Amino acid sequence: MNRIFAVAEVVIRELIRRKDFYVLFVLTAAITLLMGSITFFNEDTIARYVKEICLLLIWLATLVITVTTAGRQLPAEKESRTIFPLLAKPISRTEVLLGKFVGCWLAVGFTLIVFYLFFGVISVAREHELPLVNYLQAIWLHWLMLGIVGALALVGSLLLTPAANVSIVILGVLGIWTVGEFLNQLAARTGGLVGWVTYAVYFAIPHLEIFDLRERIIHGWEPVAWGAMGLATLYAAVYMAMLLTLAALLFRRKPLN
Amino acid sequence: MGQLWKMDSILRVNNLRVEYKAPSEPGGVKLAVRDLSFEVHQGEVFGFLGPNGAGKTTTMNVLLGYVHATGGSAELFGVDVRQPIARRRIGYLPELTYYYRFLTAEELLRFYAKIFGMRRQEADRRIDELLKLVELDAVRRRPIRTYSKGMQQRVGLAQALINDPDLLLLDEPTSGLDPIGRMKVREIIQRLQEQGKTVFFSSHELGEVETVCNRVAILHRGQVQVEGPVKGLLAQYQCNLEQIFLKVVGYQPPVTP
Amino acid sequence: MRRPVLMLLLLMVCVLTLTGFVLREDALRGRDNSKSALAVIFGDGRRLFANHFLTKADEYFHRGRYPSIFEMAETQPGNHLVESLGEEEGNEPHVHGPDCDHGAEEPGAVHPDHAHDGHAGDEESGHEHDASCAHAEPAGKPDDWIARLASRFEPDRHVHLEGGGEKEMLPWIQLAVEMDPHNVDAYTVGGYWLWHMGKPVEAERFLRDGLRNNPDSPEIYFELGRLSERRAKDSRLTANLYALSLEKWHRANDGLAEPDTLALAQILGRLGRVKESRGELDAALECYLQLKAVSHSAEGVQRQIDSIREQLARQTHTPQSR
Numbered sequence: 159m160n161r162i163f164a165v166a167e168v169v170i171r172e173l174i175r176r177k178d179f180y181v182l183f184v185l186t187a188a189i190t191l192l193m194g195s196i197t198f199f200n201e202d203t204i205a206r207y208v209k210e211i212c213l214l215l216i217w218l219a220t221l222v223i224t225v226t227t228a229g230r231q232l233p234a235e236k237e238s239r240t241i242f243p244l245l246a247k248p249i250s251r252t253e254v255l256l257g258k259f260v261g262c263w264l265a266v267g268f269t270l271i272v273f274y275l276f277f278g279v280i281s282v283a284r285e286h287e288l289p290l291v292n293y294l295q296a297i298w299l300h301w302l303m304l305g306i307v308g309a310l311a312l313v314g315s316l317l318l319t320p321a322a323n324v325s326i327v328i329l330g331v332l333g334i335w336t337v338g339e340f341l342n343q344l345a346a347r348t349g350g351l352v353g354w355v356t357y358a359v360y361f362a363i364p365h366l367e368i369f370d371l372r373e374r375i376i377h378g379w380e381p382v383a384w385g386a387m388g389l390a391t392l393y394a395a396v397y398m399a400m401l402l403t404l405a406a407l408l409f410r411r412k413p414l415n
Numbered sequence: 416m417g418q419l420w421k422m423d424s425i426l427r428v429n430n431l432r433v434e435y436k437a438p439s440e441p442g443g444v445k446l447a448v449r450d451l452s453f454e455v456h457q458g459e460v461f462g463f464l465g466p467n468g469a470g471k472t473t474t475m476n477v478l479l480g481y482v483h484a485t486g487g488s489a490e491l492f493g494v495d496v497r498q499p500i501a502r503r504r505i506g507y508l509p510e511l512t513y514y515y516r517f518l519t520a521e522e523l524l525r526f527y528a529k530i531f532g533m534r535r536q537e538a539d540r541r542i543d544e545l546l547k548l549v550e551l552d553a554v555r556r557r558p559i560r561t562y563s564k565g566m567q568q569r570v571g572l573a574q575a576l577i578n579d580p581d582l583l584l585l586d587e588p589t590s591g592l593d594p595i596g597r598m599k600v601r602e603i604i605q606r607l608q609e610q611g612k613t614v615f616f617s618s619h620e621l622g623e624v625e626t627v628c629n630r631v632a633i634l635h636r637g638q639v640q641v642e643g644p645v646k647g648l649l650a651q652y653q654c655n656l657e658q659i660f661l662k663v664v665g666y667q668p669p670v671t672p
Numbered sequence: 673m674r675r676p677v678l679m680l681l682l683l684m685v686c687v688l689t690l691t692g693f694v695l696r697e698d699a700l701r702g703r704d705n706s707k708s709a710l711a712v713i714f715g716d717g718r719r720l721f722a723n724h725f726l727t728k729a730d731e732y733f734h735r736g737r738y739p740s741i742f743e744m745a746e747t748q749p750g751n752h753l754v755e756s757l758g759e760e761e762g763n764e765p766h767v768h769g770p771d772c773d774h775g776a777e778e779p780g781a782v783h784p785d786h787a788h789d790g791h792a793g794d795e796e797s798g799h800e801h802d803a804s805c806a807h808a809e810p811a812g813k814p815d816d817w818i819a820r821l822a823s824r825f826e827p828d829r830h831v832h833l834e835g836g837g838e839k840e841m842l843p844w845i846q847l848a849v850e851m852d853p854h855n856v857d858a859y860t861v862g863g864y865w866l867w868h869m870g871k872p873v874e875a876e877r878f879l880r881d882g883l884r885n886n887p888d889s890p891e892i893y894f895e896l897g898r899l900s901e902r903r904a905k906d907s908r909l910t911a912n913l914y915a916l917s918l919e920k921w922h923r924a925n926d927g928l929a930e931p932d933t934l935a936l937a938q939i940l941g942r943l944g945r946v947k948e949s950r951g952e953l954d955a956a957l958e959c960y961l962q963l964k965a966v967s968h969s970a971e972g973v974q975r976q977i978d979s980i981r982e983q984l985a986r987q988t989h990t991p992q993s994r
């Protein structure tokens with residue numbers, strides 16, 4: 159466990175010292191403030207479109223950070239050859255992999271907190287209310303979702319080149335966000351072999367879109383039932399476990415030189 | 416105790432054979448090491464010599480478990496190298512490694528100390544000691560990316576020594592360094608020998624091998640051609656190590672017409 | 673690494689928005705449309721954005737709850753998302769899902785304003801509709817455990833914004849007309865809501881802007897007419913606006929195989945009523961007679977006609993001969 163956290167710490171230090179995070183944060187803040195500064199029809203208390211834009215940017219920025227961070231880890235170890243001195247020490251490949259995952263996930267968690275603090279400030283400034291429970295639920299589910307995405311990027315980094323991996327995972331995630339929940343209806347509509355394949359895809363993919371509470375916090379709905387939160391957590395945990403097991407198996411067989 | 420184990424072999428390679436898949440080669444395999452046998456004894460500095468492509472790194476990789484032998488066996492401290500515990504008491508410096516460039520030397524060493532499960536105080540003491548040994552004490556808080564090649568190589572030496580290993584495996588520790596850098600590495604190796612460490616290092620820098628090594632093996636096309644104590648070989652061939660080396664690899668000086 | 677990350681972000685914004693638009697646009701146009709989605713994107717990109725923003729406004733009106741494209745395709749695939757002139761006479765032209773029918777309102781029946789104004793709203797939260805109006809789940813929708821789990825995280829009730837919350841829709845309406853100044857629906861919808869929120873001056877200015885960009889739009893004249901009627905300032909102006917709307921309607925629809933009779937019925941109904949209230953009974957009668965031909969509740973119109981004929985008879989003691 160200590161070894162896993164030692165590896166994780168290096169991942170976190172790297173993210174802190176790279177520019178990506180700061181660039182994306184400043185970009186998100188700048189676009190949000192710009193959009194927020196527009197007045198529509200002499201009405202200066204309009205809030206929801208600003209919240210929507212801010213959240214969209216947060217979702218995109220944290221997706222990019224997660225996928226690039228997780229997707230980069232193992233290829234960079236190999237490219238800079240740091241994997242060799244590391245594995246010459248008493249640490250297993252599975253521990254290295256888990257350390258990388260935990261590091262990415264924690265780093266993304268800190269990133270989310272920073273981004274959502276900004277969102278909270280915008281939201282309070284505009285609406286003079288802070289539905290804390292709703293926000294915490296949204297952050298929690300967002301974090302779980304990015305955990306699955308990070309695990310996916312780790313698996314991809316063992317199968318594809320870094321550039322291909324990052325683009326495929328990002329496009330895949332965007333695809334799931336937009337059409338993932340409709341695949342069953344599409345399957346029912348299509349029928350035949352294609353329908354069955356669509357159904358199989360529907361049940362195989364991680365349904366990242368269910369972790370999206372943006373509509374609820376933009377439009378001020380009541381919090382989600384805690385039972386449902388528990389189920390979502392379980393659902394995410396199962397996918398993360400499956401993906402990490404797959405990654406560990408791939409990594410163990412991977413030739414290093 | 417050192418005396419008692421003096422002649423005991425710490426590293427033993429027996430009829431080692433390593434094949435790489437290589438579609439371009441006839442037969443689809445590249446034979447990198449064939450029927451390789453040698454031993455390294457406690458307290459020795461053993462030079463593992465050979466031209467580029469002779470199979471030195473491949474042999475090291477087998478010892479570290481990165482590459483699996485096609486035939487024969489290899490042992491460290493009497494334990495088969497396929498078992499990770501064989502590597503508990505070794506330190507390894509890979510060739511051409513770029514350490515985590517965003518960390519400082521101190522952070523890097525602390526990271527590796529954590530992998531070994533060292534206590535905080537013990538690690539601090541050891542890190543101070545090592546940074547003095549490799550003369551990086553003054554720059555310990557600078558990111559490694561700002562280091563020169565020689566400094567990076569000495570960071571590598573320090574990480575190889577973090578666990579106070581009994582056996583050091585160094586893969587071309589002086590390649591690519593300027594004369595001063597090479598000199599410093601050589602001094603460190605000698606100091607380690609004085610401390611009673613066993614050092615196994617590969618090289619094709621014959622001058623330095625002649626000054627620091629007790630014993631050498633000259634490898635060519637994956638096979639040991641000559642093996643023995645340096646003094647014995649010089650006496651036997653009546654010439655310096657470089658000439659022996661050239662003879663072994665079959666080098667013919669060009670005949671001027 | 674910095675540059676690729678930014679490029680990726682840009683790429684993602686594009687991909688995400690385009691995907692969303694394509695899906696929505698597909699739903700708007702119905703399945704049998706032969707025009708490919710890509711052609712739509714490159715040819716009519718701005719219109720696509722504008723329509724998307726208008727849809728967004730509708731989504732906001734329902735506090736984020738919005739029927740999926742599949743639900744919409746299930747019910748009346750060819751239908752327009754935006755009821756160009758509201759339903760039958762008197763109803764507001766707000767953007768609305770096709771499956772939410774506000775009941776066939778009888779022409780001539782008095783609907784001064786927004787159909788929902790009677791509900792005293794529970795503040796910002798809006799109010800819930802009766803089941804008949806909810807965006808019903810279509811019958812054939814699969815019900816697997818994933819869908820059931822997902823549904824627990826989505827806004828699940830059909831509610832409308834009210835009590836001032838409607839202002840949240842305004843940015844999207846503004847963006848829609850900025851994207852596509854020929855999006856007449858955006859102007860009429862915006863005009864209605866601005867008036868509804870107690871901003872008649874902004875409403876008028878917005879509709880006038882729309883008129884400048886779309887001088888031949890019967891819809892905008894109609895909406896201006898309704899605005900004028902609601903502000904109860906000058907019934908002559910109101911009548912003129914409706915008359916202009918009627919004229920523009922004829923210019924746009926005469927000779928078409930399928931003229932927009934729904935819009936015509938609304939215009940005629942309104943115009944007739946204003947004329948009637950101004951005492952121009954002949955003109956009113958003319959309107960109602962035309963209305964009878966296109967309305968799908970002819971008895972209601974007939975009642976209206978009878979009542980006017982009665983009034984005329986009382987006034988002049990000479991029976992009309994038509």
Ligand SMILES: Nc1ncnc2c1ncn2[C@@H]1O[C@H](COP(=O)(O)OP(=O)(O)O)[C@@H](O)[C@H]1O
Nearest residue numbers: 415435437445447466467468469470471472473
């Ligand atoms: N992954 C590999 N696949 C195929 N051939 C390899 C691979 N690694 C090394 N070789 C070949 O094996 C031989 C020995 O290589 P190596 O051990 O790296 O030599 P050295 O370290 O002595 O310079 C070389 O001919 C090299 O081309």
Ligand SMILES: [Mg+2]
Nearest residue numbers: 471472473510
């Ligand atoms: Mg080598």
